[in-house]
Amino acid sequence: MKITLFAMALVLFISCDTEKKTEEDIDYVAKNEADIQAYVEENNLTAVRSNSGLYYVIEEEGTGTQAEANSNVTVAYKGYFLNGSVFDQSDAEGITFGLNQVIAGWTEGITYFKEGGSGILLVPAHLGYGSRDYNGIPGGSVLIFEVSLISVN
Secondary structure (H helix, E strand, C coil), rough: HHHHHHHHHHHHHHHHHHHHHHHHCCCCHHHHHHHHHHHEEEEEEECCEEECCEEEEEEECCCCEEEECEECCCCCCCCCCCCCCEEEEECCCEEEEEEEHCCHHHHHHHCCCECCCCCEEECHHHHHHCCCCCCCCCCCCCCCEEEEEEEEC
């Protein structure tokens, strides 16, 4: 009887552990791609897709210094989900940070702008916070950012 209970407990433990890993490691790439394409079409955006899967819209390229992946920048932004729900926003003066200290979608995306430039970044989960929940952002989320590059410092 002890072996049977032990075996059942082991199977239950392995099942739970496997189920947990599956939920955490879901590949959202294809789903995010389809969701972004639908959003772009529904909102009549002229978006460019980079090789990494980031979509961006340059509304104003800007005329100043172009940001690089290791630049320190000041950016004003609003971040929201595909449903329009805002999850984060700066004030008009923006925030200053190193592009090597933020999500990959920003490290890449901000480099498409020069000082004074603005546009939209559509960031799939693999360039954002991945498949796990993070500070109120559900795992697998596409993140949309309206950005204005105020300065390259």
